[in-house]
Amino acid sequence: MDEVDAVVERVRERVLPDNEERAELQRVAAEVIDRAETAVADLPVDAEVIQVGSTARGTWVAGDRDVDVFVAFPADLDREELEEYGLDVGHAVLPGGHEEYAEHPYVKGEVEGYDVDLVPCYDLDDATDIRSAVDRTPFHTRYLEERLDDRLADEVRVCKQFLKGIGAYGSDLRTQGFSGFLTELLVLEYGGVREFLAAAADWHPPVRLDPEDHGQAAFDDPLVVIDPTDPERNVAAVLSAGRLASLQHYAREFLDDPREALFEPREPDPLDADEVRAAISDRGTTPVAVVFDAPDVVEDQLWPQLYRSLGGVTDELDRRGFDVLRAATWAHDRAVLFAELAVAERPTVERHEGPPVHVRDHAAGFYGKYADGDAYGPFVEGDRYVVEREREFAAAAEFLRSDALFDVALGAHVESALEEGYDVLVGDDVAALADEFGAEFGEYFDPRP
Amino acid sequence: MDEVDAVVERVRERVLPDNEERAELQRVAAEVIDRAETAVADLPVDAEVIQVGSTARGTWVAGDRDVDVFVAFPADLDREELEEYGLDVGHAVLPGGHEEYAEHPYVKGEVEGYDVDLVPCYDLDDATDIRSAVDRTPFHTRYLEERLDDRLADEVRVCKQFLKGIGAYGSDLRTQGFSGFLTELLVLEYGGVREFLAAAADWHPPVRLDPEDHGQAAFDDPLVVIDPTDPERNVAAVLSAGRLASLQHYAREFLDDPREALFEPREPDPLDADEVRAAISDRGTTPVAVVFDAPDVVEDQLWPQLYRSLGGVTDELDRRGFDVLRAATWAHDRAVLFAELAVAERPTVERHEGPPVHVRDHAAGFYGKYADGDAYGPFVEGDRYVVEREREFAAAAEFLRSDALFDVALGAHVESALEEGYDVLVGDDVAALADEFGAEFGEYFDPRP
Numbered sequence: 001m002d003e004v005d006a007v008v009e010r011v012r013e014r015v016l017p018d019n020e021e022r023a024e025l026q027r028v029a030a031e032v033i034d035r036a037e038t039a040v041a042d043l044p045v046d047a048e049v050i051q052v053g054s055t056a057r058g059t060w061v062a063g064d065r066d067v068d069v070f071v072a073f074p075a076d077l078d079r080e081e082l083e084e085y086g087l088d089v090g091h092a093v094l095p096g097g098h099e100e101y102a103e104h105p106y107v108k109g110e111v112e113g114y115d116v117d118l119v120p121c122y123d124l125d126d127a128t129d130i131r132s133a134v135d136r137t138p139f140h141t142r143y144l145e146e147r148l149d150d151r152l153a154d155e156v157r158v159c160k161q162f163l164k165g166i167g168a169y170g171s172d173l174r175t176q177g178f179s180g181f182l183t184e185l186l187v188l189e190y191g192g193v194r195e196f197l198a199a200a201a202d203w204h205p206p207v208r209l210d211p212e213d214h215g216q217a218a219f220d221d222p223l224v225v226i227d228p229t230d231p232e233r234n235v236a237a238v239l240s241a242g243r244l245a246s247l248q249h250y251a252r253e254f255l256d257d258p259r260e261a262l263f264e265p266r267e268p269d270p271l272d273a274d275e276v277r278a279a280i281s282d283r284g285t286t287p288v289a290v291v292f293d294a295p296d297v298v299e300d301q302l303w304p305q306l307y308r309s310l311g312g313v314t315d316e317l318d319r320r321g322f323d324v325l326r327a328a329t330w331a332h333d334r335a336v337l338f339a340e341l342a343v344a345e346r347p348t349v350e351r352h353e354g355p356p357v358h359v360r361d362h363a364a365g366f367y368g369k370y371a372d373g374d375a376y377g378p379f380v381e382g383d384r385y386v387v388e389r390e391r392e393f394a395a396a397a398e399f400l401r402s403d404a405l406f407d408v409a410l411g412a413h414v415e416s417a418l419e420e421g422y423d424v425l426v427g428d429d430v431a432a433l434a435d436e437f438g439a440e441f442g443e444y445f446d447p448r449p
Numbered sequence: 450m451d452e453v454d455a456v457v458e459r460v461r462e463r464v465l466p467d468n469e470e471r472a473e474l475q476r477v478a479a480e481v482i483d484r485a486e487t488a489v490a491d492l493p494v495d496a497e498v499i500q501v502g503s504t505a506r507g508t509w510v511a512g513d514r515d516v517d518v519f520v521a522f523p524a525d526l527d528r529e530e531l532e533e534y535g536l537d538v539g540h541a542v543l544p545g546g547h548e549e550y551a552e553h554p555y556v557k558g559e560v561e562g563y564d565v566d567l568v569p570c571y572d573l574d575d576a577t578d579i580r581s582a583v584d585r586t587p588f589h590t591r592y593l594e595e596r597l598d599d600r601l602a603d604e605v606r607v608c609k610q611f612l613k614g615i616g617a618y619g620s621d622l623r624t625q626g627f628s629g630f631l632t633e634l635l636v637l638e639y640g641g642v643r644e645f646l647a648a649a650a651d652w653h654p655p656v657r658l659d660p661e662d663h664g665q666a667a668f669d670d671p672l673v674v675i676d677p678t679d680p681e682r683n684v685a686a687v688l689s690a691g692r693l694a695s696l697q698h699y700a701r702e703f704l705d706d707p708r709e710a711l712f713e714p715r716e717p718d719p720l721d722a723d724e725v726r727a728a729i730s731d732r733g734t735t736p737v738a739v740v741f742d743a744p745d746v747v748e749d750q751l752w753p754q755l756y757r758s759l760g761g762v763t764d765e766l767d768r769r770g771f772d773v774l775r776a777a778t779w780a781h782d783r784a785v786l787f788a789e790l791a792v793a794e795r796p797t798v799e800r801h802e803g804p805p806v807h808v809r810d811h812a813a814g815f816y817g818k819y820a821d822g823d824a825y826g827p828f829v830e831g832d833r834y835v836v837e838r839e840r841e842f843a844a845a846a847e848f849l850r851s852d853a854l855f856d857v858a859l860g861a862h863v864e865s866a867l868e869e870g871y872d873v874l875v876g877d878d879v880a881a882l883a884d885e886f887g888a889e890f891g892e893y894f895d896p897r898p
Contacts, residue, residue: 201809202809203807204807205807205832222832241831241832242829242830242831242832244832245805245806245807245829245831245832245833246806246829248806248807249806249812249816249829249834252809252813282797283796283797283798283825283837284795284796284797284798284843285796285797285798286796321772321791323770325796325798325800325837326800326837342770342795342796342799342800343792343795346733346791346792347732347733347734347735347774347791348731348732348733349732349733349734349774350791351774351775351791356694357694357695357697357698357898358652358653358654358694358697360650360651360701363698364701367698367898376732376894376895376896377896377897378898379896379897379898380691380694380695380698380898381691382690382691382694383654383671383690383691383693383694384694385698385898388732388774388775394733445825446825447825447826447828448826448828449806449816449827449828449829449834
């Protein structure tokens with residue numbers, strides 16, 4: 001056994017649930033299923049109660065306390081009835097639960113310390129007939145139950161722990177990483193965690209895998225793993241290029257220098273205000289922050305809007321000559337669009353190139369527009385007219401505080417939140433954010449792959 | 450007669466030498482030729498004395514006081530002897546004259562208030578056999594003497610005055626404009642100054658003219674006028690794209706709104722130090738100036754080197770993140786490389802993109818280089834490694850004061866001059882240059898086409 005295998009073995013021992021945890025989980029799952037079947041019996045339609053997810057497939061990491069139970073209704077049931085009956089069952093099973101909304105509404109609650117999702121879906125013959133994403137889950141569970149033996153299930157647990165350690169686990173739209181199902185398919189495809197990491201270390205994206213060899217469609221994603229139950233779907237559609245590159249980096253790190261530390265999520269020390277100021281001073285940049293109340297929407301709505309807004313704002317800062325060195329967006333009670341500027345101020349004048357002088361009509365229009373104005377010029381450089389005209393915003397903060405901020409591509413809820421009011425912090429003043437975002441500053445000023 | 454013709458007519462009256470001026474010039478030219486023929490008679494070889502240039506062709510502008518006389522030696526004479534005999538004749542004709550050097554040495558002096566050039570050349574049958582550029586001049590004079598009648602000669606005078614007025618007259622390497630010969634060919638080609646300007650207003654460079662329809666070679670210049678005495682030569686080779694664009698601009702101005710003012714060289718008011726400071730403040734830029742003793746070389750050597758050095762320095766400033774808004778170079782006793790910066794300071798750190806993570810060897814090399822250093826990162830953005838490393842120069846002035854200045858493309862004499870020592874002025878301190886370069890500042894801060 002070499003050092004890679006030895007580390008995998010030690011991690012396996014940590015992530016493998018012990019008999020007590022397994023028995024306890026089984027007991028709770030049985031209880032939930034029993035309650036659900038009782039509730040279904042009271043409905044005017046028949047429905048099948050099935051356990052899904054990692055606890056059903058034996059691929060959960062020790063300590064995870066999630067039980068996912070689906071209620072599969074007949075395919076000919078109205079969607080409205082499905083939702084109504086689904087919520088009926090959910091509330092019956094989880095009396096203290098609350099409703100959440102994915103594509104259907106469903107009930108989330110707690111049973112003896114376990115997080116339980118009780119989700120209605122349709123009982124279909126073929127995954128390509130699905131009406132919403134949750135209908136696919138039972139197919140995934142059946143597909144993997146048939147293929148993951150105990151050894152592979154344990155390899156999946158180790159792999160999930162690795163992805164958690166490097167911050168790449170989760171297909172939520174904040175993380176844009178690897179879902180549990182994707183992890184399971186990859187370990188299955190390569191036959192083990194070590195084999196998967198060795199392959200990933202050498203990938204040249206775009207990479208395409210098709211376990212059932214039935215995919216026809218083309219995808220524009222860096223990793224394509226055709227869903228074995230649906231040839232039209234890429235299981236890795238959410239995975240970003242950055243998370244994939246991060247996986248490749250850490251796969252190599254692990255193979256070159258195997259160590260358990262890679263399996264532990266990094267938790268950089270939070271910075272206090274003084275430390276934030278020191279970091280800014282060391283870097284010599286001018287940070288700016290747009291701070292507002294975080295919109296009250298689910299995370300999978302919030303984060304794409306924050307990322308989009310950050311892209312919109314930083315593109316516009318760059319376009320206006322305020323060079324963005326790096327940027328980030330964070331959210332707790334407040335949300336922050338944070339950009340570290342290499343150039344925060346510009347001269348009063350900006351250079352504006354006109355057409356080549358020989359393009360007579362166009363050139364005459366340009367010359368006529370500026371000749372009698374306040375601009376310097378028009379003069380000639382090479383074959384073109386050039387003017388130096390007044391710049392709209394000479395300081396980045398002026399732009400951020402102006403209505404022009406609303407002309408950039410912002411997510412809809414972010415835009416509404418900004419309309420309610422926002423603060424613009426500049427330079428050392430951003431240190432005031434350390435109370436709420438100290439951990440984010442810690443990560444920002446000590447970036448890793 | 451429309452307004453264009455009326456203005457041309459008024460200018461013609463100004464630029465046409467009166468009878469007294471003509472007679473006076475003729476008398477001086479005859480005197481010079483007579484002295485030269487006498488000196489030639491003392492030589493052991495025969496040689497022909499010929500008057501060339503605008504005064505020979507009757508295309509000089511009233512007030513010009515140049516007499517150009519060439520001594521054409523037999524084609525089989527050694528170059529050393531030609532130079533020796535040429536200087537002998539020159540000194541005999543111009544006792545107070547001094548030697549200058551183009552391709553051959555020649556003598557420049559004064560006779561009764563006229564500037565006289567006495568230049569030796571070879572007497573050849575065909576302009577394509579020439580050994581140096583001056584050998585071509587007699588061919589040009591003969592070609593034009595046969596074709597320019599009095600009316601066209603006067604049109605040439607008006608055209609020269611127009612080009613002087615817009616700052617585009619002169620084929621010296623500072624101006625990079627229109628030579629006298631080029632002006633004569635263009636007026637001849639189009640049949641008059643108005644016709645030439647009307648054509649130029651509509652040109653779409655590159656423009657190619659070939660009066661004798663004998664050119665074969667391709668040229669990469671914006672205006673190509675094949676020498677009627679030499680099919681391999683572009684008479685407009687020196688003309689820059691900027692001067693050509695300037696001509697097109699003012700040709701249109703003149704045709705749209707004919708006025709005599711266009712025929713008068715612009716002389717912007719020189720600025721004093723306070724006015725320079727006010728201009729800088731109005732623009733909000735950070736000017737920098739590299740100031741040194743002007744190299745003691747002829748203008749046609751000096752200016753290409755100054756332009757080259759300015760290009761080298763501004764390119765490097767841009768490359769290092771110090772955005773150059775506009776730049777200029779000036780020379781009197783001292784020479785100046787002047788650049789107006791939109792960004793004069795940068796943060797301590799600069800972003801440096803590495804290879805895509807999936808290019809394994811290259812990526813591992815990059816990661817290994819920076820992982821244990823002082824840089825922030827490497828981290829992953831998109832599919833690449835990125836680091837934020839220390840910038841070599843955080844201020845433009847630091848770069849200009851450092852040895853790194855000598856790594857840019859500088860002209861050889863400029864480089865030597867800088868090695869002797871130079872000053873770097875920053876911001877308001879450049880106003881100290883107003884004593885010597887007030888006129889240049891005046892033009893710089895009120896730029897025109």
